[in-house]
Amino acid sequence: MPNKTPAIYWIRKDLRIADNRALLAAAENGRPVIPLFICEDDRAGALGGAQSWWLERSLARLGESYEKLGVGLVLKSGDPAEIIPDLIRETGAEAVYWNRRYAPDGIKTDKALKQKLKAEDITVESFGGHILHEPSKFRTKTGGPYKVYTPFWKAFSAEPHVPDPLDAPERLEKPGAMPESERLADWALYPGKPDWAEGFEPIWTPGEAGACERLDRFLDEIAEDYAASRDRPDIEATSMLSAHLALGEISPATVWHRVNAARDLSAENRKKYLQELVWRDFCHHLLFHAPDLATINWNDRFDGFDWSDDDKAFEAWKRGRTGYPIVDAGMRQLWAEGTMHNRVRMIAASFLIKDLMIDWRRGEAWFRDTLVDADPASNPANWQWVAGSGADAAPFFRIFNPVLQGEKFDPKGDYVRRYVPELEAMPAKHIHAPFDAPEKALKEAGVTLGETYPKPLVDHKTARKNALAAFEKIKD
Numbered sequence: 401m402p403n404k405t406p407a408i409y410w411i412r413k414d415l416r417i418a419d420n421r422a423l424l425a426a427a428e429n430g431r432p433v434i435p436l437f438i439c440e441d442d443r444a445g446a447l448g449g450a451q452s453w454w455l456e457r458s459l460a461r462l463g464e465s466y467e468k469l470g471v472g473l474v475l476k477s478g479d480p481a482e483i484i485p486d487l488i489r490e491t492g493a494e495a496v497y498w499n500r501r502y503a504p505d506g507i508k509t510d511k512a513l514k515q516k517l518k519a520e521d522i523t524v525e526s527f528g529g530h531i532l533h534e535p536s537k538f539r540t541k542t543g544g545p546y547k548v549y550t551p552f553w554k555a556f557s558a559e560p561h562v563p564d565p566l567d568a569p570e571r572l573e574k575p576g577a578m579p580e581s582e583r584l585a586d587w588a589l590y591p592g593k594p595d596w597a598e599g600f601e602p603i604w605t606p607g608e609a610g611a612c613e614r615l616d617r618f619l620d621e622i623a624e625d626y627a628a629s630r631d632r633p634d635i636e637a638t639s640m641l642s643a644h645l646a647l648g649e650i651s652p653a654t655v656w657h658r659v660n661a662a663r664d665l666s667a668e669n670r671k672k673y674l675q676e677l678v679w680r681d682f683c684h685h686l687l688f689h690a691p692d693l694a695t696i697n698w699n700d701r702f703d704g705f706d707w708s709d710d711d712k713a714f715e716a717w718k719r720g721r722t723g724y725p726i727v728d729a730g731m732r733q734l735w736a737e738g739t740m741h742n743r744v745r746m747i748a749a750s751f752l753i754k755d756l757m758i759d760w761r762r763g764e765a766w767f768r769d770t771l772v773d774a775d776p777a778s779n780p781a782n783w784q785w786v787a788g789s790g791a792d793a794a795p796f797f798r799i800f801n802p803v804l805q806g807e808k809f810d811p812k813g814d815y816v817r818r819y820v821p822e823l824e825a826m827p828a829k830h831i832h833a834p835f836d837a838p839e840k841a842l843k844e845a846g847v848t849l850g851e852t853y854p855k856p857l858v859d860h861k862t863a864r865k866n867a868l869a870a871f872e873k874i875k876d
């Protein structure tokens with residue numbers, strides 16, 4: 401006899417139908433399913449502004465997908481510890497399913513709820529799928545976490561298999577009485593006026609279909625040059641999948657298997673891409689072992705670092721007005737489009753931490769609010785990596801020179817021109833260091849430093865010396 405009491409499937413960072421273990425478990429044997437999304441009191445796990453914009457659009461599309469499957473999406477806001485038991489009482493549901501999340505606040509909420517429901521004889525099951533393998537799976541020979549990526553990658557590669565993606569259900573059974581849903585529009589997740597997210601629309605298509613299109617496009621047109629070009633912000637050379645992955649619109653296992661199956665891809669490009677994807681798992685591994693990754697230096701020597709509290713400099717960095725074009729282009733891309741190329745993220749983060757000597761945590765918080773791919777594992781892990789305070793960190797003394805980095809990775813200056821229009825007419829030769837350009841070149845390009853474009857906030861050479869001197873004080 402099929403079980404006809406409904407099951408609740410609690411949706412979190414898994415805004416997809418395909419390869420969704422919790423959804424399939426809930427729908428097993430034709431049982432009626434209540435797909436539920438809760439806007440938690442802390443805004444669905446403290447999402448930033450850019451990701452809230454994304455969430456609103458993604459949920460709208462997910463709602464359409466559930467309609468097509470024969471059920472609606474139920475939206476509620478508040479505390480899951482109250483909402484889910486209330487729904488169980490209202491609908492007679494006897495089971496609750498979800499896919500696991502890994503940020504410490506989420507784990508805490510889920511653990512407490514699981515205990516409470518189990519004590520009331522409700523079936524509760526959670527599943528993996530947000531990352532390729534569970535973050536607790538890998539341990540060093542001594543039983544500790546991996547702190548360095550290369551051995552983590554080796555251990556990962558020795559694993560027999562990333563689970564095969566599961567097909568999407570074709571139809572879902574609707575419960576006799578579907579609970580009432582709140583209206584998405586009432587959550588006001590999108591910006592009001594002024595609409596700072598205007599520039600997001602032409603670039604992003606939130607939702608499962610948008611994620612699949614992005615992956616298809618990457619494999620058809622971009623991947624074959626990935627290893628050689630992925631560090632170039634001036635050309636489209638990466639998959640742009642991170643935001644889709646962050647909210648689970650596509651599973652990493654789907655990406656993994658599609659990349660592996662791409663016949664035309666060279667071994668070099670395939671390996672490089674999969675290694676990047678596994679960085680995401682590595683960041684989750686670090687977060688699992690250091691839940692305070694976003695607030696506490698992995699290397700506590702950095703607790704004594706003499707950070708600057710220059711708010712004006714921080715504001716100039718946020719607004720892309722440091723006087724270093726590659727940094728400014730990155731910060732303006734972030735504001736306009738909710739993303740920034742990976743290489744430029746490293747340069748901009750290094751500039752904040754090492755040239756301005758501003759605490760990496762302030763940068764991490766700004767990225768969290770402004771990135772559409774903001775992720776509780778990848779963001780702090782990468783910030784700590786750049787700061788030198790992280791597990792497998794770049795050494796503090798390796799300080800990016802923003803001019804040389806610009807010249808190397810944006811050789812014609814096209815990336816800078818796209819986001820810093822006041823430098824549009826600067827020749828490639830001078831575009832990354834307008835402060836060193838001859839008067840004539842500036843004049844011909846219509847640039848007046850300090851007026852049309854800022855003078856540099858700091859002199860990089862001097863800033864570098866200061867940073868190294870500050871680092872000397874905490875070194876052993």
Ligand SMILES: Cc1cc2nc3c(=O)[nH]c(=O)nc-3n(C[C@H](O)[C@H](O)[C@H](O)COP(=O)(O)OP(=O)(O)OC[C@H]3O[C@@H](n4cnc5c(N)ncnc54)[C@H](O)[C@@H]3O)c2cc1C
Nearest residue numbers: 638639640641642676677680742745773774775778779782
């Ligand atoms: C200071 C800083 C902060 C960052 N914050 C985030 C963040 O909040 N969320 C986020 O997803 N990534 C973050 N990254 C990593 C990286 O910049 C983005 O994942 C990448 O730019 C996304 O673009 P893509 O999808 O085109 O990447 P691709 O080059 O196509 O890579 C494929 C996938 O691999 C993963 N990946 C690639 N590089 C990394 C990395 N260094 N760490 C973790 N995963 C990686 C992403 O999921 C990405 O979608 C940060 C990097 C830095 C330096």
